[in-house]
Amino acid sequence: MQEIEVKEGGSVLASGATCDLGNVTVGERATRTITVTNKGESALLVSGIDLDREGEISRVNVPALPRSLAPGE
Amino acid sequence: MKFTPAAGADRSAKLTIESDDLKHPTVDITLSGRGIEAVKPPPPPRRITAVGAKIAVDHTAAALVARSDGTLWYRQSRSVYQQVHGLSEVEAVAATTKPNAPGNRVYVITNDGSLWGLDSIVSIVARREKVLDGVIDVSAGWDHALALKEDGRVFALATTSLGSAAVKGIRTPGSTSA
Numbered sequence: 001m002q003e004i005e006v007k008e009g010g011s012v013l014a015s016g017a018t019c020d021l022g023n024v025t026v027g028e029r030a031t032r033t034i035t036v037t038n039k040g041e042s043a044l045l046v047s048g049i050d051l052d053r054e055g056e057i058s059r060v061n062v063p064a065l066p067r068s069l070a071p072g073e
Numbered sequence: 074m075k076f077t078p079a080a081g082a083d084r085s086a087k088l089t090i091e092s093d094d095l096k097h098p099t100v101d102i103t104l105s106g107r108g109i110e111a112v113k114p115p116p117p118p119r120r121i122t123a124v125g126a127k128i129a130v131d132h133t134a135a136a137l138v139a140r141s142d143g144t145l146w147y148r149q150s151r152s153v154y155q156q157v158h159g160l161s162e163v164e165a166v167a168a169t170t171k172p173n174a175p176g177n178r179v180y181v182i183t184n185d186g187s188l189w190g191l192d193s194i195v196s197i198v199a200r201r202e203k204v205l206d207g208v209i210d211v212s213a214g215w216d217h218a219l220a221l222k223e224d225g226r227v228f229a230l231a232t233t234s235l236g237s238a239a240v241k242g243i244r245t246p247g248s249t250s251a
Contacts, residue, residue, distance in 0.1 A: 002094045006102060013102050019088075021076040021106030030076045030106070036090055048091035057086040057104050060075045 002040035004069075008032055021057070031060065038069035045069075078108025125213075127168030127179060137179060139163040145181060159201065160189070167213040180204070180211045180218050180230070188220050190230070204230060 006013045009032065013019055024030045038044040047066045051059060078084055085105040091098060125137035135149040143162040146154040165182040179191040188208040189201045205228060210221040218230040 002092070002096075004090070004092070004095060004100065006090065006100055015097065015100040015102070018103040018105055019074075021074070021084075021104055023107050023109045024076055024078050025111050026078060026080045026108050027111065028077075032074045032076070032104075034074060034088070034102075040094075044092055044094045046090065046092050048089070050089045050091070051104075052087040052089070054086070056076065056078050056084050056108070057106065058075050058077075 002038065002042065002044040004044065004046075005037045005039045007035045007037070036069070038071055038073050041071050043068050043070055074104060076104075076106045078106060080108055080110055083107050123163070123165045125166040125168045125179065126170075128170045137166045137168060139166050139181070143184065157191075160191075165211055167211045167218060169213045169216050169218060171216040178213075178218070180213060180220070182208050182211055186223065 008019050013034070019032065019034070021030055021032060036046060036049075045066050045068050049059070049062055049065060051057065074088070076084070083105060084107070085103055088102045088104055090100040090102075120141040121138055122141050123139040127135050127137065133150045135147060138146045138148070138154065140146065143164075145157040145160050145163045145166060147157050148154045160181065160183075162184040163181045164184050166179065168179040181189050181191065183189065186207045186209065187203055188205040188211060190204050191201050205220055205222065207223045208220045209223050212219050216231065220228045220230060222228065
């Protein structure tokens, strides 16, 4: 089975980890880029990237899914 | 991810990455952040730079206060202070004490050395008349005022029956204070 690596700003996020978006002044906006990499040796199909609730925290620039990631991609 | 918080408590959401090819078909990451209120800059200091007093037409006492931001404020009896609009950069204030208009005048010096006579301060909008330039101090009595100019001359100010100022220079030895 395949492995993926999830990174935010150079830090690897394991499943169950928390990504701190920090303190943001009301009226302003912060963005974070989360990168998913296929660390396996064969193609991996990412079927979904979801937030359990979208509101003040929301997704932007999410690639069309499902999407196949080649090894190392 | 985009985080646009409203005011209030911490915010969080769970990000799930799904793939049937994984050992564990989902990877769950909690995103958290806090919305904080912008820090408001402190208000400018409102130090009092000059005070004056006058007797209003109804014979009640009134206080005049010039603040460090150059505004002039007026308080009659026990009412709250109200700003006298139409004036700025006030540095000194003095008022004649004669209760009945039109001999009831407030004089202010603005930071360019101009001396102004105000006739209608009760309406909180000053009807002002420029009286002198180059004034560094002013003092007022019953129905007259004395203005000291930067060259050391003192001018006497009195109001006519119409309220406008009559100005007369006084011979003074050197830099006599007003």
